[in-house]
Structures are given as structure tokens and as C-alpha cells.
Amino acid sequence: MAGTGSDRPTIYPTLLYADAQAAIKLLTEAFGFTADAVYTGEGDVVAHAELSYGNGVVMLGSKGREGIFAQTLGNGGPAGIYVVVQDVDAHHRKAAAHGVEILMPPTDQDYGSRDYMARDAEGNVWSFGTYAPAGGGGA
Numbered sequence: 001m002a003g004t005g006s007d008r009p010t011i012y013p014t015l016l017y018a019d020a021q022a023a024i025k026l027l028t029e030a031f032g033f034t035a036d037a038v039y040t041g042e043g044d045v046v047a048h049a050e051l052s053y054g055n056g057v058v059m060l061g062s063k064g065r066e067g068i069f070a071q072t073l074g075n076g077g078p079a080g081i082y083v084v085v086q087d088v089d090a091h092h093r094k095a096a097a098h099g100v101e102i103l104m105p106p107t108d109q110d111y112g113s114r115d116y117m118a119r120d121a122e123g124n125v126w127s128f129g130t131y132a133p134a135g136g137g138g139a
Helices: 020-029 068-073 088-097
Strands: 014-017 034-040 046-053 056-062 080-084 101-108 114-119 125-129
Touching: 014 020, 014 068, 020 034, 020 046, 020 056, 056 080, 088 101, 088 114, 088 125
Parallel strands: 014 056, 080 125
Antiparallel strands: 034 046, 046 056, 101 114, 114 125
16 A cells, blocks of 8 residues: 555654653753644553654653553653754754754765664654655655
């Protein structure tokens, strides 16, 4: 089945964090994501959150919850996520100003992209750059 025919993404990376509230703060303040939905339970546990950037969305929640997904991914990680941004250098400056660990500063790649890499507090690697895969295709 090919794409959905809409502008909505068809792939949603999903991450679990020991401190999901801190992850949401980092992703919104340092990386410029928008918190579209955050559902919390007892003790500020994040049951489900949706954060968007452009037309992409990442979903996240707190580790240690009930359910097959949370239990299966409970000890998983780290993951790598790539996000297309317009101005890599400005995005990098904002992340660095928030104290994010920068793994690679903005770098021009042989394949024409300019990107940088950062690591969040729980080890996930976030890459931000100008490369946008053509997509399409289908399985």
C-alpha cells in the first residue's frame, strides 16, 4: 500500500523515556517541537504525547507503564531520529544554547546535506539537517 494521499505522515517514531516530562521540555525548548498533545497520569507519568515538527510527529511516553508496548520497549533504546530543518546552523545554536550534548557540529555532507547530531539526556541521537528523502514508493 502506497502513501495515504494526504499531508499526514504515515510513520510515527515512538520513544519511551524514564523522564518523559524532561524529554518533552528538551524537544520543545531546545529542538523547536510543538507539544500537540500530552496525556499524563498519576505522578506526572506521561501516558502518551504527540510532538510535531513540520509535518512530522514523534510520539513518546514514560517508561514503566503497563501494557505490551511499554513493557516490550521498557529497556529499549537508544534510538536515532532524523528531522529535516530549514536552517541547520540556527537550529544547532538554539540546541547548544539549551545545553544539549552536540555529537557533531553542523557539517556539509558529500551527498549535499548539511546536518548536525545531538544526544538527549537518555541517549537517543537526534540528527537535524537539510536532506529530505524522496519518499514515495511503497511496499
